[in-house]
Amino acid sequence: MPELPDVEVFKRYYERKAQGKFVSEVRPKDDKVLGNVSAASLRERIPENRTGKSSRHGKHLFVEMSGKFWLAFHFGMTGYFCFYREDEPPSDHPRLIFDFEEGSHLAFDCQRRLGEINLIGDKKDFVESKGLGPDALNADLSLDDFKEVFSGSRAMAKSALMDQSKLAGVGNIYADEILFQAGVHPREKCSDLSDEEFKEIYEQMARVLEQAIDAEVKPDKMPEDFLLPHREPGGRCPKCSKEVEKVKVSGRGSYFCPSCQ
DNA sequence: ACATTGACCTGAGAGC
DNA sequence: TGCTCTCAGGTCAATG
Numbered sequence A: 001m002p003e004l005p006d007v008e009v010f011k012r013y014y015e016r017k018a019q020g021k022f023v024s025e026v027r028p029k030d031d032k033v034l035g036n037v038s039a040a041s042l043r044e045r046i047p048e049n050r051t052g053k054s055s056r057h058g059k060h061l062f063v064e065m066s067g068k069f070w071l072a073f074h075f076g077m078t079g080y081f082c083f084y085r086e087d088e089p090p091s092d093h094p095r096l097i098f099d100f101e102e103g104s105h106l107a108f109d110c111q112r113r114l115g116e117i118n119l120i121g122d123k124k125d126f127v128e129s130k131g132l133g134p135d136a137l138n139a140d141l142s143l144d145d146f147k148e149v150f151s152g153s154r155a156m157a158k159s160a161l162m163d164q165s166k167l168a169g170v171g172n173i174y175a176d177e178i179l180f181q182a183g184v185h186p187r188e189k190c191s192d193l194s195d196e197e198f199k200e201i202y203e204q205m206a207r208v209l210e211q212a213i214d215a216e217v218k219p220d221k222m223p224e225d226f227l228l229p230h231r232e233p234g235g236r237c238p239k240c241s242k243e244v245e246k247v248k249v250s251g252r253g254s255y256f257c258p259s260c261q
Numbered sequence B: 001a002c003a004t005t006g007a008c009c010t011g012a013g014a015g016c
Numbered sequence C: 001t002g003c004t005c006t007c008a009g010g011t012c013a014a015t016g
Helices: A004-017 A039-045 A123-129 A143-151 A157-162 A172-182 A195-214
Strands: A023-028 A051-057 A060-065 A069-074 A079-084 A094-100 A105-110 A116-120 A245-249 A252-256
Touching (some): A051 A123, A069 A123, A143 A195, A157 A195
Antiparallel strands (some): A060 A069, A069 A116, A079 A105
């Protein structure tokens, strides 16, 4: 599930619930989600530190530990944070649990184990090592930057939007939503897009991502004209009420409105 | 350079 | 009820 808006919501959840707490213990439950760090090393290095500030780049979330190092979280398909108190039930598939001195906990939950945790010293180096492009919701990203990234590509618009080395953060769901709002067919080639279409995609990208965050990523809180709640067989386009269609692009199920796009 | 496919994982839901 | 099949918001490697 986690694309840029989801991860931004996780970030705010972390800040609200778990930032600034003293970690008494950390419990790694599954080596599969550990990237460059072992369970033993986590147990060694994390306790006695305080959870610090956080930042996000694309689908990656960084959490600083006492100003000493960062934990980089990637949520895969099914990851999320779950904060709970002593008297509350834990999450379903905890893969790493922080125990706070005050008696509460933060779990990194990931049912399908496709997420990954890394311990890093420098965020920039990490972003570079992953080959990530600029964050898709970066205020410094101008229309000209955007065009420069995409106009040289012969890939389909949706594939290009999901390419994390071009821009980081857009995944399957929001690529569909952005192209729907921009009125561009997902299989349209970047090289065939007009200036007007580039501008439309650029503007809709920022709008869609921001509105999804405002809606806390909940389908029922999304704007009326979002495709997102209608991406299912038989679903109706929120703008023209024609039946939405599904095709495969880059091996991913892709919904679009045949009349609006 | 790009599309496609399968692998990595687990579980929910559909159809029988 | 239980089985099988397909699918799921991510990424990576191999192949054409």
